[in-house]
Amino acid sequence: MLTIQNVKRVYNGRSGCMCGCKGTYGDPVEQPRRAKTLLTKVINDSERRYCSSSHSVYIDDRSRTTVVYLTDSTPAPEGIPE
Numbered sequence: 001m002l003t004i005q006n007v008k009r010v011y012n013g014r015s016g017c018m019c020g021c022k023g024t025y026g027d028p029v030e031q032p033r034r035a036k037t038l039l040t041k042v043i044n045d046s047e048r049r050y051c052s053s054s055h056s057v058y059i060d061d062r063s064r065t066t067v068v069y070l071t072d073s074t075p076a077p078e079g080i081p082e
């Protein structure tokens with residue numbers, strides 16, 4: 001079970017380029033409420049996926065992309081397809 005303690009960084013924005021031109025990064029220290037909201041959104045979405053290269057859990061409905069980057073000490077989450 002992932003909690004806010006497992007979150008290193010979050011991202012939310014329109015689908016596409018993730019340089020920051022279409023969305024915003026943040027971290028749970030500066031934005032604890034936002035990080036929690038985005039974590040909840042991602043883990044409750046049945047379409048969520050895990051990316052091993054970036055060690056993140058993300059959703060992309062072709063309109064918006066939401067990414068939760070996990071801390072280095074967090075093991076790869078079970079039950080989330082890659």
Ligand SMILES: [Zn+2]
Binds near residue numbers: 018019021
């Ligand atoms: Zn960009």
